[in-house]
Amino acid sequence: MKVAGAKPPLSQRKKAQAMRRAQSCALDLFEQRGFASVSMVEIAEQSEVSVASLFRYFGTKEQVVLWDEHDDRIIAAVAAGVERRLTPLAAVASGVAAALEGAFGAKADIERRKMALIFHEPALLAGFRANTSVWSDAFAVMFAKAEGATRPSLSHRASAAAAAVLVQVCLEEWFGRGGRSDLATLIDEAFSSVGRGTPIGSGVDSLPTDQ
Amino acid sequence: MKVAGAKPPLSQRKKAQAMRRAQSCALDLFEQRGFASVSMVEIAEQSEVSVASLFRYFGTKEQVVLWDEHDDRIIAAVAAGVERRLTPLAAVASGVAAALEGAFGAKADIERRKMALIFHEPALLAGFRANTSVWSDAFAVMFAKAEGATRPSLSHRASAAAAAVLVQVCLEEWFGRGGRSDLATLIDEAFSSVGRGTPIGSGVDSLPTDQ
């Protein structure tokens, strides 16, 4: 295991710093004038990072917003849950809740600005939702390994995809409520409503008024 | 109810015809030279539809492939299942199975060519997966209405998103197996493995070897 204080090489630190600077400038510009009305050239000029580097770093304009320095924390947290042999959905639920508690702690301001932009710009929302596929694939591999399988089966992929998409739904719900609800509670509610296969009209949380 | 033989206006028929012609030409070209190496101008020349119309019809290059004349059949079939008050997941499972049986019946050749391209080109796969959001939203509204709610609750959206993504997983699995498996069986397997919340390592379909 690595020592916590071990520095990565200078080149990597400078790169990460440039990426943070570029993302921060991009958020400023997008908030002021909208995602479509700001060009990559402007972001480059504002952030003192060349256009070529912007594309090298982020790949696409959307990823300038969507990029998250610590976006592997969720996957790591879920992996820990899987190793504790929780139910697939339970592992994901607890892992995500733990990881996001950290994300919205220290640099909560950046995260909130990102989320606000994402839900305001359809192009960004589409990219945000595409993360589901990445999570899903990662979860599926974990589930397979936990059962000693070399490759994920259909049921592994199914559980993984369901878990990943439920996390997305909860994140959107959470932000839609202004970030005031408890994310862990939302995840719990979403996961259990799927897990128990509630029949439509059974009225577990809202009885039809029969009108 | 409308008479089955009632014709839509001439303009709409010509448009649909042009779209089919354009899609068919596009599939030819993409199969020959790859999605990225064919420009919209070439598709326009080949199909005798102007570039402007291509963008009016399809919006994006990806949608030239992804567009499906009858892609509302799935949603309609699921709506029918919901009205019969099935479980959310059951309604989606049966509806999708029914709808796709039709889709791969008459014009199965086009559908297979589309699927082959979609899974061969990452850009198309991303677009294909984005359909999940559309389905999910539609399902959520159905579930809410079935319970007499005016707007979908979190659990409605959760069930809808899970159902939609499971359909995607099954479609991908189905195509990955060369289209030889029975899609309805796959859907059943996927949905039940999520529904029962199988613990990891419980060994329902493969016991861990404990190594």
Add this chain to the structure above:
DNA sequence: ACCCTTTTGATAGTGACTATCTTTTTAGTT
């Protein structure tokens, strides 16, 4: 200081997509 490797910057080019305008086609109406 020295080289060697990796990273960054600058430049030119491609093509998806938009905006705008003109021309054609369609659908009623007489």
Add this chain to the structure above:
DNA sequence: AACTAAAAAGATAGTCACTATCAAAAGGGT
């Protein structure tokens, strides 16, 4: 069948995300 208002299709020019390539400038070890 001819006339007209409305809608759709075509043509054109422009923007900008993204790629490819090469030159310059770091970084990292000797």
